[in-house]
Each structure stands twice: as C-alpha cells, then as structure tokens.
Amino acid sequence: MSIETAVPVDWPSDPPAPAIEAECRWRALGLTDGEWRLIRETLGRAPTWTELGMFSVAWSEHCAYKHSRKALARLPAEGERLLMGPGESAGVLDIGGGWALAVRLESHNHPSYVEPYQGAATGVGGIVRDVLAAGARPVALLDSLRFGLPGKPRNRYLFREVVAGIAGYGNAIGVPTVGGEVAFHESYDTNPLVNVMCVGLVRADRIARARADCPGNRVYLVGSRTGRDGIHGAGLLASRTFRAGEGGEQRPRVQVGDPFTEKLLIEACLEALATGAVVGIQDLGAAGITAASSELAARAGTGIDLDLDRVPRREEGMTPFELMLSESQERMMLVVQAGREAEVERIFRRYRLEAAPIGVVDASGRLRVRCEGRLVADLPARFLAGGAPRYDVPQPVRPLGPPTPSSASLPPGDAPSTQPSSTGPPAASAAGAAGQALGRRLREAGASVAGGARAWIYEQFDHMVGLRTVLPPGHDAAVLRVLPDEAVPGGPPAGPARMVALSLDGAEWLAGWSPYAAGCEAVLEGARNVAAVGARPAGITDGLNLGNPERPEVMQALADVVQGMADACRALGIPVTGGNVSLYNETQAPAGTAGARAILPTPIVGMVGLVEAPRPVPSFFQHPGDVVVLVGRPAFLEAPEQWSADFDLERRAIELVVRAARQGLVRSCHDLGQGGIAEALGEAALGGKPGADGCEVTLPLLARSLEALLFGRGGPAWVASVAPGDVQPLLALAEELGPPLVPVHVLGTVMPERIRLAVEGAGTVLDEPVDPLRRAWRQALEEAARP
Structure with a gap:
C-alpha cells in the first residue's frame, strides 16, 4: 500500500489508540475534551500518539493563540511603512534608502521561572531566529523584565540569573543589547516576566518568507542536532498555570542554549539566503519540527513529506513523538529550490553545521511523517497549524474617568x-x-x-558590538545608525546616516484599575520615549502578559488591554507589526488554601521610531x-x-x-x-x-x-x-x-x-x-x- 493511502501506525513504544481513548490521554497533553472531539471528527479516526502530541503543541495556547486571536484582530495592522505584518516570523518596516527593519518581541516567562539562566538565554536565541527568518541580520536586542519584590531571596536569585542569561547569550552571538526596562511588584513573585525584542536589518527587496512554495523543493533542517531538551515546552510548560512549588519537575522542559552555534547559524543562513537558493525559512522554537513544517506548508497551501530518519540526533532511541516535539535550540528549517541543494549544503558544511534534507514539498496539503519506513502521522497541514478553536473575547471596557x-x-x-x-x-x-x-x-x-539607575543591568551587556549604537542604554530610547555606505547596489545612492530609535515600555501600574489604560499608556509612553531622542514613531511590536484565560476576568482584561493599545495606535497613526501573547502567568495556591497568584495584566510595547534630527538627542x-x-x-x-x-x-x-x-x-x-x-x-x-x-x-x-x-x-x-x-x-x-x-x-x-x-x-x-x-x-x- 502506498504512503498516500496508508493509515498511520502506532510506534511500538507508544500507547495505542484504544488506550488513548479509554484513558483520555489527551488531557495529560493539555488538550481539552472538546479539542479531542474536533480532532477525531475532522480526521475521521483516532489520532496516533505522535499525531496527538503534534496537536497538543500546535494547538497549545503558546502557539495557537486560542484565547487571544479574536482580540488581536482589533489591532491596526496597516501603514505606509509596514512591508510585512502579523502572521510571519517578524514584522518589517520600511526605513528608506532600500532598507527595512525586521522587528519582533517574544516572551520566555515560564522557562525563566523554572531555570532562569537558560530560560532567559534561550528567549534571546529564539527571538534572534525569528528576525533571522525574515532574512534580516539581527542588530539589536532590548529586554523588558518583571520580578517580585527583591526582599525575597528567590526574587533576587531570579533577577541575577535572568540578567546573566541575557548577557551570556547576547554577548556571545555578537548582537548588542541596547535598551530595555525593569520593574518590581509582588504579583510577579512566582511569575517573572522576560520579554525580549530583537530588530534586524534587511534589504527591502530581500525580505524572506516562511512558506513552503513549489512542490518538488527540498526541506532542510539546519543547525544543531535534535535532543530531548524542551519536549512539550510549548504545551505543558508555557500554556498552563503552575502549581505552587512545581518549578523543579518542569526543568527538563526548558531548552538549553548554545550561543556560539547560534552565531554560526546566523551567518550560514544569511549567506544561504543571499544565493537565492533558499525560498522559504522558519525558525524552530516552540513546538519544534511540528510547528515549523506545518506552518510553512499551511501558509503556502502545500504539503510536506518528512522522513525522520534523516534528522540529525544527539541522543539515541528518540521516538517520533520526541523528534516532532523537541524544542532543541539553534535550529532552522529551510525550503531549498530543487536542483540547488548542493549550494546550500556547501555553505553549512563550511560553518560546520548540520544541513539535513528531511522532507520534500508536495501538492497534497498534508503533513506526512515517516520513521524507519513507518507512516506515523498524516495530517492536513492547515488544520494542524491553524485549526485550533478560537474562543470568544468579551467586548472591551473603556474607563470613563475624570x-x-x-x-x-x-x-x-x-x-x-x-x-x-x-x-x-x-x-x-x-x-x-x-x-x-x-x-x-x-x-x-x-x-x-x-x-x-539601571546601569547594573546594562553594564553587563555588550551594547557597542557591531558599531551601530549611537545612543546606548540608559537614555529614553536607544538609537542605531544605518551606515550611509549601505546603499543597495543599483538603487538610490546613500544619503545621510539613517538612524532608528528603539524603546520598550510597560504600564502595569495602571492595570489594577484599568487594563485598557495600561494598554493605551504603554503605547503613549513608547511614543514619548522615541520622540524624546528626535524620532517619529513608526511602528510597534507588542507582548501581552496575563493570567489564566479560562477565568472571565482575565479574558476581560485581555480584551481591554488590546483595545487600549488599538485606540492609541490608531490615534497616533502607528501600525502593529506583530508580537506575542503569554497567558497562564499565575500560580495555584498551595494545597489547603484558596485562590491563585496572578500577575497584573502587563502589556509591553516595543516602539520603533525614525530619527529626523541630524543627531539624536x-x-x-x-x-x-x-x-x-x-x-x-x-x-x-x-x-x-x-x-x-x-x-x-x-x-x-x-x-x-x-x-x-x-x-x-x-x-x-x-x-x-x-x-x-x-x-x-x-x-x-x-x-x-x-x-x-x-x-x-x-x-x-x-x-x-x-x-x-x-x-x-x-x-x-x-x-x-x-x-x-x-x-x-x-x-x-x-x-x-x-x-x-x-x-x-x-x-x-x-x-x-x-x-x-x-x-x-x-x-x-x-x-x-x-x-x-x-x-x-x-x-x-x-x-x-x-x-
């Protein structure tokens, strides 16, 4: 029987479908009963354990935005400078002279509580790869941090280790950390927030897309080998509420970073993109191979046939479930034009990185996964990548204060x-x-x-590497120079040095009274900060951090925060390039006590401004x-x-x-x-x-x-x-x-x-x-x- 008509089989060590149904095993993977029924009805059969694992991470809150997607649709995502908006790896803004700025903000909150150094470090690595996936060279990082009051030893430990993790990774990859902010409040005692923003420079005619176009093209997994670190990080770590004292048992779900490999990966990917042989690219972060392959295919309306035997591994005996869910860092997925595979392989060989052809693009619209000759998954790519339920969001409440x-x-x-x-x-x-x-x-x-002063933090960061930093950390906004000799060949001549201003701001001090006000004020504060250095606000990326969305008051706060941001952005004419939503930032109370500790609704706004002054202020x-x-x-x-x-x-x-x-x-x-x-x-x-x-x-x-x-x-x-x-x-x-x-x-x-x-x-x-x-x-x- 051909693979096109075969039914996927259970891996020998996996629970069979009857046991999954009888024991409701989907619940242990973070799926609800309603989601299970939707999956079963759509497939017309019970999924294999590997398929169920793929759904559990692709449909996690962290990846699918089930509770927030309808609210996010209210944000303005259009503007004369917006070249690529929400839905891709990073948003892209035109900054003139043939150049563009890729920008994205991501959170690594739950991992940073469990293992603060690696959680913060891999947060940096992940956001750098998001910007790289737009074809941009990462040129700056900013970080927004929230901790509990420093009177508690645990909070001081988290503070020290998170800062060290950001410094250790960012300094090693040669991307300057040029700004950010930090605040302390008791609501962050067991739920610190680590939001990291990255910006990158890309030629406006070389923006890369995360699409698997053209059947016959080859799908490559490049970078580090795949291991067991970070398995189910998107589902069972980042998309649910912690129990009191639970951190230690979650440590294996935190990814482990290698910044020196990331530096090589940046250079190899940029060189490969420059050849024109790479026609699609996506980073491997949350949900690993599952998310990268299904999203590449879904955006293009194509399918991908994967062979897991070709995946380079650093551990023996890994099952298909583990391979598809692993969140091992420093990996990218490339779609390479048929017939040009050797060009790409030579580049990665020179950087001593793996470049494994693990799949082929086809016209089926399905994601098929094989291992040791067995078909272990066969799923509609669009259903896997975008079929998760989208929950309703309440109408926002605007305060009518004096x-x-x-x-x-x-x-x-x-x-x-x-x-x-x-x-x-x-x-x-x-x-x-x-x-x-x-x-x-x-x-x-x-x-x-x-x-x-925030000097104790930013003095640990290399903020001058790359020689683009004009205004360093400590000012209202950081300012980077786009050098005047970087005109596009064949394009307009380089004019005076172009400079961009970057700030990162939050306003949770208003959130206890009005989440709407907090969202609105975060945008206004960002605009004021870039204006202070002489820049006109041009676009934002956002990070929304809230508690358990299964509670009505959290969903109301989400709706209000988004509406506040939307109103401020529209009033100032600022588009939203994309961003991140992090929910379930709360910890259940210890046994025998009532309630849960949730963070204040915390909207973070990364603002980009174009400097109009001859020199920044x-x-x-x-x-x-x-x-x-x-x-x-x-x-x-x-x-x-x-x-x-x-x-x-x-x-x-x-x-x-x-x-x-x-x-x-x-x-x-x-x-x-x-x-x-x-x-x-x-x-x-x-x-x-x-x-x-x-x-x-x-x-x-x-x-x-x-x-x-x-x-x-x-x-x-x-x-x-x-x-x-x-x-x-x-x-x-x-x-x-x-x-x-x-x-x-x-x-x-x-x-x-x-x-x-x-x-x-x-x-x-x-x-x-x-x-x-x-x-x-x-x-x-x-x-x-x-x-």
Whole structure:
C-alpha cells in the first residue's frame, strides 16, 4: 500500500489508540475534551500518539493563540511603512534608502521561572531566529523584565540569573543589547516576566518568507542536532498555570542554549539566503519540527513529506513523538529550490553545521511523517497549524474617568507665573516642613529599585558590538545608525546616516484599575520615549502578559488591554507589526488554601521610531548654563483612577518635540515617565556630562498639591535643556503648531555638581551635592540583586 493511502501506525513504544481513548490521554497533553472531539471528527479516526502530541503543541495556547486571536484582530495592522505584518516570523518596516527593519518581541516567562539562566538565554536565541527568518541580520536586542519584590531571596536569585542569561547569550552571538526596562511588584513573585525584542536589518527587496512554495523543493533542517531538551515546552510548560512549588519537575522542559552555534547559524543562513537558493525559512522554537513544517506548508497551501530518519540526533532511541516535539535550540528549517541543494549544503558544511534534507514539498496539503519506513502521522497541514478553536473575547471596557488634574486645571499655553494652585500656596511654616519631608522622599525615591539607575543591568551587556549604537542604554530610547555606505547596489545612492530609535515600555501600574489604560499608556509612553531622542514613531511590536484565560476576568482584561493599545495606535497613526501573547502567568495556591497568584495584566510595547534630527538627542544635561524647560503637559496622576487620555494633545506634543529636535533646538530631552517631574529632573542631572550634572530650578505650582507636582505620573511631558539663544525659537515653534498650544515652561538652568529644586510658594525642597545622590542612584539595583 502506498504512503498516500496508508493509515498511520502506532510506534511500538507508544500507547495505542484504544488506550488513548479509554484513558483520555489527551488531557495529560493539555488538550481539552472538546479539542479531542474536533480532532477525531475532522480526521475521521483516532489520532496516533505522535499525531496527538503534534496537536497538543500546535494547538497549545503558546502557539495557537486560542484565547487571544479574536482580540488581536482589533489591532491596526496597516501603514505606509509596514512591508510585512502579523502572521510571519517578524514584522518589517520600511526605513528608506532600500532598507527595512525586521522587528519582533517574544516572551520566555515560564522557562525563566523554572531555570532562569537558560530560560532567559534561550528567549534571546529564539527571538534572534525569528528576525533571522525574515532574512534580516539581527542588530539589536532590548529586554523588558518583571520580578517580585527583591526582599525575597528567590526574587533576587531570579533577577541575577535572568540578567546573566541575557548577557551570556547576547554577548556571545555578537548582537548588542541596547535598551530595555525593569520593574518590581509582588504579583510577579512566582511569575517573572522576560520579554525580549530583537530588530534586524534587511534589504527591502530581500525580505524572506516562511512558506513552503513549489512542490518538488527540498526541506532542510539546519543547525544543531535534535535532543530531548524542551519536549512539550510549548504545551505543558508555557500554556498552563503552575502549581505552587512545581518549578523543579518542569526543568527538563526548558531548552538549553548554545550561543556560539547560534552565531554560526546566523551567518550560514544569511549567506544561504543571499544565493537565492533558499525560498522559504522558519525558525524552530516552540513546538519544534511540528510547528515549523506545518506552518510553512499551511501558509503556502502545500504539503510536506518528512522522513525522520534523516534528522540529525544527539541522543539515541528518540521516538517520533520526541523528534516532532523537541524544542532543541539553534535550529532552522529551510525550503531549498530543487536542483540547488548542493549550494546550500556547501555553505553549512563550511560553518560546520548540520544541513539535513528531511522532507520534500508536495501538492497534497498534508503533513506526512515517516520513521524507519513507518507512516506515523498524516495530517492536513492547515488544520494542524491553524485549526485550533478560537474562543470568544468579551467586548472591551473603556474607563470613563475624570480628566487628569492637569487638563482640568491648566489652560493650555499659559505662562508659568500665571498658573494658580487649585488649593493656593501653603503657609510659610507649613511649606518649610513639607519641603523637608518631600526632600527626604526624593532622596529615598532615587535610591529605590523603582527610581534607581539601571546601569547594573546594562553594564553587563555588550551594547557597542557591531558599531551601530549611537545612543546606548540608559537614555529614553536607544538609537542605531544605518551606515550611509549601505546603499543597495543599483538603487538610490546613500544619503545621510539613517538612524532608528528603539524603546520598550510597560504600564502595569495602571492595570489594577484599568487594563485598557495600561494598554493605551504603554503605547503613549513608547511614543514619548522615541520622540524624546528626535524620532517619529513608526511602528510597534507588542507582548501581552496575563493570567489564566479560562477565568472571565482575565479574558476581560485581555480584551481591554488590546483595545487600549488599538485606540492609541490608531490615534497616533502607528501600525502593529506583530508580537506575542503569554497567558497562564499565575500560580495555584498551595494545597489547603484558596485562590491563585496572578500577575497584573502587563502589556509591553516595543516602539520603533525614525530619527529626523541630524543627531539624536540624549536624555541627560549636556552644557552648563543651558536653560531647563518643561515641554508639554504632565498629568500629575496621584492615583490610577485619575488617568485619562487626550490623543490630540499627545499628537501635538510629540510633533513639537520631534520638530524641536530636528531643528536643533533641544540639547537634551527626557520623558517624565512614571516617576514624575522630580525624578526626571534628577535623572537628567545625575546622568549629565561633567559640569552639567546638576541644575537649579523652581517649579510653578501646576498641580493640586506638592506631592502631585513632584511625584505625579503620566502625560505627554518632557524635561529638556535648551541653549539660552534657542528658548525664544522653541516658544515660537510651539506657537506655530497651535492652537491650542503645547505649554513650554522655563524652570531654571543647568549647573555643575548640585541639584537645587524649589517650588513657588513652598520654598526649597532639595539642595544637595550630586555625588552622594549619584552613588545611591547607581547602587540601587546592585544592592537589590545581592544574595
């Protein structure tokens, strides 16, 4: 009987179909009863154990997005610069001059809790291969991290090891880690978040696709050999809730990385793609050979015939189930044009990497798998890759909160001296006492894990390898240069150096009140950060991290987060290139107790901006004697429920900052972010150049209280420094872009080695030399990470 008409057989060591049905074995693989019935009815028979394993990983939440796909359809996925959007390995944005930027964000949350070093390291390796699968050379990494409060030894251990894993892998493969963010909250105690973003450069006419086109083409497995590490990582590790204390038994499901092999794989794949012989490419990450082969075939409407005997292995006795589900790292799947196999094989031989022809593309539309002459799987490729149920998502809830204090009380464009306090200035004696208390609070905030410098993290990363980094970690956004001599042969000549800005932001501080606000604010914060360095927002990639979607409140939060992001992106004209959803980030309570520990809904936004300024604007003061100004309108939020969004103000404020940078009117610019105006001023000074590492400023009482003025969060606002002669041109530019005007307030001057901060009507709240403040600021995270 030919393979085309044969029925797949059970592998000798696998449970037979009658036992699978009698014992409901699909449940142990993470499939529901309803999914089992759908599989059985569609196939017209019971699946083999190998087939059931393939469904269990391909239909896992991590791969199939069963609970999130309908919500994600609300995100805007169109834009003039978007060359390739959601559904491929990475999104691609046109950056001009014949070049494009591939961008993607992925999570490795569950593995990083179980085995933090390898979990974080292989998260880096996986996202690099996603960008490589778009035909792009990976040129930068950014990471977004969340941990429990560092008072607990386990949280400090996770913090240290995750950072070490990112550094160990990224440094070894020669891709700079140029930015990111970190936050701490008790909800992440047993569920740390490790989201990694990668960007790569590709010629716009050389973008690769993950498709298995043209029957007769050969399917190659290249890179590392296949082992038993990471089996069922997508299904039984990343797509379900942990039990309390379960981490140790899950360790075998965590992949083990080899960055030196990954570096060779990057170079070999790029060289093979350059020949034109490779017509399809996909990385092997979650679900291994199963996902890569079925998705390549499904996108093209073709089939693939696989022979597992040809898969290079590093362990003996591996079954078809293990081979199809293994998530061994540093592997890619290539579709090679028939007749050009020798070209590709020579390249991989030179890099001493495996290049095994394990399959052939056909017109059947089916994924057929053989091992030792037996047919062990025969499945419709599109059903396997895209047939998982898609669960309904509730209608989103937008908060109808009051306007923020700033927009309620401040007429746009008023001079600082005319801005009244809603409560009036405090009495002198009360002001003095309040000033001393606020000064202590400011010093404590700068030395805390929330307000301290992130240098302890990024100084472990090689952020200059590749010589593209213009603004390194520590600024509002990282900036990379596309060198002017990289014009496309035969295309337009290279112009001035093209630069791109990259930021990574989250806003879970709003999520407890409104997940919608958290999603919206994450996008707005990213746009403000790239604008601060002189870049116009061009596109985002996103990572959505939530708890168990089987609980209605989590599904509601998912719907709200996505809608918040969608509304902000549409308002600012920013397309979504793709991204990642990580659910089940919660841990069941120990036996005998009720409830579960779930994370705050945590949307992470990776923002890409195109730098319009002749040189990027740093976040820190540059020259003594410069004028310190406040651009825009802070929200001065004292509580999340005060949040509201003014998209028109956001657009106009971002336009003002970008144009001011393009015209060279600002020498430094720093977004207020989550710490408020006092933190922004402190960071701009503490990170400043010698002689420009302090300031003397007096704040008008723009907010309802001193606390709100100094510590209030949010809003489109930046602390900038301006040459004295450029203050009037900046004010004129603000007036040109109105009405209504984006406020610009003169606060004081940049000076050396001291920070003097006063408030009108309340006197001086901080007057300190910079050195002790800087030491405490820089040591905050290092102290938090100590064993």
